[in-house]
Amino acid sequence: MSNDVIVVPTGTANTASVLAAFGRLGVRARVSTDPDEIGSASGVVMPGVGTFGAAIGEIDRIGVRQALLERIEADKPTMAICVGLQMFAETSEESPGVRGLGVVASDMTRFPSLVAVPQLGWNMVEGSDSSRFVRSGWAYFANSYRLATAPGGWIPAMATHGGPFVAAIERGNVLACQFHPELSGPWGLAVIDAWIDATKGTL
Amino acid sequence: MLAPRVIPCLDVDGGRVVKGVQFSDLRDAGDPVEIAASYEQQGADEIVILDVSATPEGRGNAVATVAAVRAVLSIPLTVGGGVRSMADAGRLLDAGADRVAANTAAVERPELIEEIAAQFGTQCAVISIDAGRRNGGWEVLTTSGTSRTGMDVGEWATRCAGLGAGEILLTSWDRDGTRKGYDTELLSSVSDLVTIPIIASGGAGQAIDLVAAIHAGASAVLVASLLHDRDLTVADLKATMTQHGIEVRT
Numbered sequence: 001m002s003n004d005v006i007v008v009p010t011g012t013a014n015t016a017s018v019l020a021a022f023g024r025l026g027v028r029a030r031v032s033t034d035p036d037e038i039g040s041a042s043g044v045v046m047p048g049v050g051t052f053g054a055a056i057g058e059i060d061r062i063g064v065r066q067a068l069l070e071r072i073e074a075d076k077p078t079m080a081i082c083v084g085l086q087m088f089a090e091t092s093e094e095s096p097g098v099r100g101l102g103v104v105a106s107d108m109t110r111f112p113s114l115v116a117v118p119q120l121g122w123n124m125v126e127g128s129d130s131s132r133f134v135r136s137g138w139a140y141f142a143n144s145y146r147l148a149t150a151p152g153g154w155i156p157a158m159a160t161h162g163g164p165f166v167a168a169i170e171r172g173n174v175l176a177c178q179f180h181p182e183l184s185g186p187w188g189l190a191v192i193d194a195w196i197d198a199t200k201g202t203l
Numbered sequence: 204m205l206a207p208r209v210i211p212c213l214d215v216d217g218g219r220v221v222k223g224v225q226f227s228d229l230r231d232a233g234d235p236v237e238i239a240a241s242y243e244q245q246g247a248d249e250i251v252i253l254d255v256s257a258t259p260e261g262r263g264n265a266v267a268t269v270a271a272v273r274a275v276l277s278i279p280l281t282v283g284g285g286v287r288s289m290a291d292a293g294r295l296l297d298a299g300a301d302r303v304a305a306n307t308a309a310v311e312r313p314e315l316i317e318e319i320a321a322q323f324g325t326q327c328a329v330i331s332i333d334a335g336r337r338n339g340g341w342e343v344l345t346t347s348g349t350s351r352t353g354m355d356v357g358e359w360a361t362r363c364a365g366l367g368a369g370e371i372l373l374t375s376w377d378r379d380g381t382r383k384g385y386d387t388e389l390l391s392s393v394s395d396l397v398t399i400p401i402i403a404s405g406g407a408g409q410a411i412d413l414v415a416a417i418h419a420g421a422s423a424v425l426v427a428s429l430l431h432d433r434d435l436t437v438a439d440l441k442a443t444m445t446q447h448g449i450e451v452r453t
Binding site for chain 2: 014015016017020021023024049050051054083113116117118119120121122123124138140141142143144160161180182183184185186188189
């Protein structure tokens with residue numbers, strides 16, 4: 001088992017920011033597309049900006065859908081960011097006909113047009129007392145689609161933009177953030193740091 | 204509720220932060236890594252780096268600067284200046300920029316916005332518009348304000364939003380570097396036309412100017428000389444905004 005945190009490249013643009021955040025926390029992280037490595041790593045990050053369809057397409061192109069599903073099912077430490085969270089859903093209005101990972105029985109929908117879309121900037125996240133990873137605080141978001149309600153069996157953190165939406169969900173060692181912890185200042189680094197503790201627990 | 208952002212802007216030439224009025228009379232203002240880190244500590248919500256290098260050699264340094272700043276920065280980083288192609292955008296994003304701002308090249312070839320949004324996401328595609336006043340309105344300027352295009356700013360902003368731009372960095376060329384306050388008429392006029400967020404730029408001279416820009420419809424405010432001259436910190440600016448009932452990230 002590799003001690004490095006593995007970042008799955010989804011063909012989109014925030015890989016450098018994610019790697020830099022791990023660097024600031026003194027944790028070795030690197031990109032890999034190897035399904036075996038993604039299955040066995042102590043921690044795996046699914047970053048993502050760009051469209052739902054493009055990110056899912058990349059997951060399937062490099063052939064890691066099954067490895068990701070199995071490690072999430074086995075409760076191995078996994079962190080999904082932004083479009084990474086959206087890939088957990090079954091579908092997204094952004095890319096009709098594209099099949100998500102289906103980790104949660106939910107569909108991503110666009111923010112209502114009464115608010116600025118994309119949601120771009122800092123919004124207040126209300127954490128749950130039972131969360132291991134996410135406290136209340138200001139988080140940086142950059143998204144047009146969101147999970148409107150929390151799926152059953154997951155601990156949610158919520159925020160508001162044209163109504164409540166899911167800022168993060170967690171279940172055991174699996175954390176999915178709609179916000180960008182790697183861009184959310186010291187508060188965001190604390191989220192990543194708490195998740196790193198989970199990766200150490202499985203070694 | 205989204206908090207309005209305070210965004211320090213660093214003009215970078217050949218790996219150093221420079222400052223000047225309307226891109227002339229540039230003088231050295233320090234190391235971009237140190238300056239960006241200190242603004243984050245003061246409470247900056249994002250950093251904008253504008254590569255103002257006049258030479259290809261200087262442009263080459265921009266990627267190294269972005270990577271060095273990214274290594275220390277825990278907030279979003281937007282980079283503009285010299286973004287002329289998808290290859291330029293890709294290089295800056297790979298180095299650690301979160302968003303890229305296109306200006307002159309997008310006027311010459313608007314499809315660039317569409318391509319950046321399609322490949323990297325709409326949040327990544329910032330359109331930088333330099334606006335110059337003309338009879339009763341504003342005209343799009345390019346090439347660091349030296350070329351007049353004859354295009355109406357409102358029409359161009361609307362078109363960019365339609366092409367997939369996720370945000371407009373709207374600079375008043377008449378106010379830039381003057382410290383006379385943002386052009387709030389310009390901000391109101393464009394924010395009435397588009398639903399994507401607008402970063403107000405050009406003219407911040409005192410903290411109350413930021414309040415006026417937000418009230419005029421901006422989602423974020425760009426500040427440069429106000430901070431570089433060390434008259435005020437980001438925290439000072441945010442304190443004034445809070446006093447005027449604007450909720451900011453603390």
